Amino acid sequence: MTLDAEYHRLDDRLLELTKTESAAAELGTVLRERDEIGAERDAFRYAVGALREQLPMDPLSGS
Numbered sequence: 001m002t003l004d005a006e007y008h009r010l011d012d013r014l015l016e017l018t019k020t021e022s023a024a025a026e027l028g029t030v031l032r033e034r035d036e037i038g039a040e041r042d043a044f045r046y047a048v049g050a051l052r053e054q055l056p057m058d059p060l061s062g063s
Contacts, residue, residue: 003041010034 010030017027 003037003044007034007037007041010037 010033013030014027014034017030
């Protein structure tokens with residue numbers, strides 16, 4: 001999933017930035033971007049869950 005990959009890439013970048021003496025502005029930018037991706041990822045997961053609830057149950061699988 002692309003959102004997961006991007007979220008973890010930004011997480012890794014945050015770890016790199018905290019280990020160096022990088023500019024606070026760059027750290028803030030990466031944090032905001034990661035938070036936005038995280039919110040998009042959560043919204044996507046919620047939408048998928050809501051769609052699954054709308055599907056009729058399959059009598060053969062029991063779900």
